Each structure stands twice: as C-alpha cells, then as structure tokens.
Amino acid sequence: MLNSRFAIQIHIVSLLAISEEYITSEFIASSINCNAVLVRKELSLLKKAGLVTTQEGNNGGIKLIKNPRKIYLDELFTITYDGAELFAGNKNTPNPLCTIGRNINLMMSGINGRVEAGLLKELHRTSIADLVSDLKK
Amino acid sequence: MLNSRFAIQIHIVSLLAISEEYITSEFIASSINCNAVLVRKELSLLKKAGLVTTQEGNNGGIKLIKNPRKIYLDELFTITYDGAELFAGNKNTPNPLCTIGRNINLMMSGINGRVEAGLLKELHRTSIADLVSDLKK
DNA sequence: TTATCTGTAATATTTTTTATTACAGTACAA
DNA sequence: TTGTACTGTAATAAAAAATATTACAGATAA
Numbered sequence: 632m633l634n635s636r637f638a639i640q641i642h643i644v645s646l647l648a649i650s651e652e653y654i655t656s657e658f659i660a661s662s663i664n665c666n667a668v669l670v671r672k673e674l675s676l677l678k679k680a681g682l683v684t685t686q687e688g689n690n691g692g693i694k695l696i697k698n699p700r701k702i703y704l705d706e707l708f709t710i711t712y713d714g715a716e717l718f719a720g721n722k723n724t725p726n727p728l729c730t731i732g733r734n735i736n737l738m739m740s741g742i743n744g745r746v747e748a749g750l751l752k753e754l755h756r757t758s759i760a761d762l763v764s765d766l767k768k
Numbered sequence: 769m770l771n772s773r774f775a776i777q778i779h780i781v782s783l784l785a786i787s788e789e790y791i792t793s794e795f796i797a798s799s800i801n802c803n804a805v806l807v808r809k810e811l812s813l814l815k816k817a818g819l820v821t822t823q824e825g826n827n828g829g830i831k832l833i834k835n836p837r838k839i840y841l842d843e844l845f846t847i848t849y850d851g852a853e854l855f856a857g858n859k860n861t862p863n864p865l866c867t868i869g870r871n872i873n874l875m876m877s878g879i880n881g882r883v884e885a886g887l888l889k890e891l892h893r894t895s896i897a898d899l900v901s902d903l904k905k
Numbered sequence: 906t907t908a909t910c911t912g913t914a915a916t917a918t919t920t921t922t923t924a925t926t927a928c929a930g931t932a933c934a935a
Numbered sequence: 936t937t938g939t940a941c942t943g944t945a946a947t948a949a950a951a952a953a954t955a956t957t958a959c960a961g962a963t964a965a
Contacts, residue, residue, distance in 0.1 A: 632921095633770065634953060638857025638876055645875070646868045655910070662869045664860040666955045671912065688963025689909040704879065720775025721800065723923095729799040731783045734903040738782070739775055742841065746890055753886035757879065766871040769952095771922060792941070803924045808943065825932025826940045860954095 633717070639663060640673050640707045641762070647683060648699040648763050653692030676710050699763065705754035718743040770854070776800060777810050777844045778899070784820060785836040785900050790829030813847050836900065842891035855880040 642663050646654065656674060660667035674693055677683045682697045719739040726732035779800050783791065793811060797804035811830055814820045819834045856876040863869035 632852055632854055633857060635858040635860075636953095637855065638872070641876065641879075642858075642862070642868060642872050645872070646866070649867060653910095656912095657910090662863045662866040663858065663872075664862050664869075665858070668913085668956080669954070675912070685911060686963085687909095687911045687961075689907090690964055691910045691962080693911090715769055717769055718774065720770060721772040721779075721802070723772075723801040725779070725801050726799045729783070730786060730903065731779060731900075732799045732801075735775070735779050735782070735800075738899050738903065739778065742778075742891075742894065745894070746887060749886050749890035750883060753883055754879075757882070762875050763868075766867065766875065773922095790941095793943095794941090805925080805944085806923070812943070822942060823932085824930075824942045826938095827933060828931080828941045830942090 635665070636673065637708060637711045639665065639669060640677065640711055641704070641759075643670060643673060643677065644682065644695065644699070644702060644707065644759050645763050647693065647695035648702075648759050650695075653686055653690070653694050655692045659693070673711075680706070680710050682706075699759040702759040703755045704757050704759075705751040708751065708754050716740065716743050718746050772802070773810065774845060774848045776802065776806060777814065777848055778841070778896075780807060780810060780814065781819065781832065781836070781839060781844065781896050782900050784830065784832035785839075785896050787832075790823055790827070790831050792829045796830070810848075817843070817847050819843075836896040839896040840892045841894050841896075842888040845888065845891050853877065853880050855883050 643659055646659055646662055656667045656670045660670045663670065674683060674685065678685055682695065682702060683693050684696045685691070685693050719736075719742075721735075721739075725735050780796055783796055783799055793804045793807045797807045800807065811820060811822065815822060819832065819839060820830050821833045822828070822830050856873075856879075858872075858876075862872050
C-alpha cells in the first residue's frame with residue numbers, strides 16, 4: 632500500500648473546498664486524525680503549487696485559492712509523488728550476470744511509465760469539486 | 769512507493785520464461801538479489817494460481833507451466849495485491865464529526881476502485897512474452 | 906505584548922518490509 | 936538406505952520507511 636500522503640492531500644483540499652474562511656492546520660489534522668506537522672508539510676507543497684494561501688499569526692490559517700472545479704486529482708498525485716517510480720519496486724541491485732537481472736530495472740521502469748501515464752489520465756477525470764459535490768447530495 | 773512484491777513476481781516469471789528446465793529458488797533469489805524465502809513466498813502464490821509447478825527434492829526446482837504469451841501483468845498484479853486498496857491510503861479513523869472526515873473513506877475507496885480498474889486494463893496490454901522478447905532484441 | 910498561528914528541523918516511535926534462521930518433508934542418486 | 940539438495944513455511948531479527956512528537960523561530964492580529 633502507498634503511504635497516506637495522497638489521501639491526506641485530497642482530504643486537505645476537500646476540506647478547504649467546503650470551508651468559507653481560513654482554517655488551521657490543527658483543525659485539518661483533527662479531521663484527518665493525524666499529526667499536524669504532516670499536514671503542514673503537504674500544505675507547503677500545495678502552497679508552492681499555487682493551490683492554497685496561508686496566513687501566519689493569530690487568527691491565521693489556510694485558504695483555497697484555486698477553483699476546486701479546476702483541481703483534478705492528477706495534479707495532487709503529481710504534487711505528492713512526482714518522479715517516485717511508484718511501481719518500479721525493488722531497490723536491490725539485481726545480478727548483472729543474469730539476462731533478466733541485467734534488464735529488469737529498465738523493464739520495470741517502462742512498466743512504471745505506462746502505468747503512471749494511465750493513472751494520471753484516469754485521475755484527471757475527477758476534480759475536487761466532483762468529490763465534494765458527491766457528498767453533498 | 770509500493771513494496772517490491774510485484775517487481776519480484778515479474779522478475780521470477782520472466783526468468784522462468786527464458787529458462788528451459790527447473791531452476792531453484794536460490795538461483796532466482798540471486799538474480800533478484802533478495803532473500804530466497806521472499807521468492808518462495810511469491811512462488812507459493814504463483815503455484816496456487818497455476819502459473820508454475822515445483823519439484824521438491826534433489827535436482828528439483830521451479831518451472832513455468834503457463835504460456836508466457838498468456839501471462840499478462842494484470843494477472844501478476846492481482847496475485848500480488850488482490851484487495852489491498854493500494855491508493856486508499858490512510859488507516860487512521862478520520863473524525864466522524866466533520867463532513868469530510870465522515871466521507872473521506874468512501875471517497876478514497878471510490879477513487880481507488882476507478883484507478884485500480886484503469887491500472888489493470890493498462891497492465892493487461894503487456895505480457896511476460898512481450899517483456900522478454902523486448903530484451904532479446 | 907500576549908496569544909495563536911505557520912514553517913521547519915530534529916528526534917522518537919511505530920509499522921512495514923526484508924532478511925535470517927531453523928527445520929520438516931520430498932525425492933533423487935549413489 | 937542414506938546423504939544431499941531441494942521446497943515449504945513458521946518464527947524471529949534487523950533494517951527501512953512512515954508517522955508522531957517536541958521544540959522553537961517568525962508572523963500577526965487583537
């Protein structure tokens with residue numbers, strides 16, 4: 632199973648999408664039920680990507696600045712795992728004296744590429760607005 | 769990143785596909801460069817799924833019994849991660865008092881379902897025969 | 906000027922993954 | 936019929952990754 636970062640980002644952005652004003656990272660963390668530092672780390676990436684803005688100091692917090700209709704899940708996925716080669720698997724160096732050992736990393740990298748491209752295409756079909764409108768029905 | 773089980777299965781089956789006779793789990797493990805017990809665990813699943821046969825005792829080992837042209841990567845993926853909800857992420861129980869907290873698990877489960885279906889479709893486009901014929905070119 | 910935020914680093918804890926050890930069961934071959 | 940070389944699997948240990956905690960500097964509103 633993947634780590635929870637992608638799920639955390641979706642949670643964060645969904646929560647922001649239904650919130651009118653600034654909400655705090657502690658509030659978000661208590662909704663997710665995880666540590667607020669994890670939330671702030673993801674927020675840092677979301678901010679860098681231009682999805683949210685933050686207000687430091689008293690009564691500060693986080694606010695969504697990108698239209699949730701235009702936030703597709705592939706964007707979040709890319710923000711989370713960019714360049715990670717999620718499906719390539721093994722980190723051990725395979726035996727170069729074996730035909731498969733010599734080639735497996737390239738094979739896996741190819742598989743990873745095709746799979747990831749398909750994945751992003753699928754994720755692009757759903758926006759945060761879709762997700763939160765579903766739950767309002 | 770995912771664990772290495774999917775990569776290990778692909779490695780195992782590819783190696784078997786280019787081998788004429790029985791090969792041992794130790795030999796496979798040395799090509800992958802991982803512990804032989806991990807290999808045997810995957811082999812146990814591959815055997816259950818009817819892809820390989822094993823011969824115990826001296827001079828024994830493992831042999832492929834399914835045509836590598838008919839072994840598509842989605843089959844291996846399913847054998848490896850069946851029912852794991854790979855993309856659903858977080859295991860913590862989210863806050864049921866929050867609208868998003870109440871709904872996130874269902875949302876993620878839906879996303880997981882769509883993504884996984886697309887993934888399997890993509891993986892079905894590549895067979896083990898494709899993989900090993902590529903590397904022979 | 907105090908209380909409440911963000912931002913981030915450093916560290917600790919927990920969980921997952923991988924490796925190791927051990928040994929019973931099988932079968933070939935001398 | 937006995938030694939050797941396999942599979943199969945359980946139990947445990949070690950390593951790595953994920954998550955949580957603590958700490959504190961900097962910002963800002965009241």
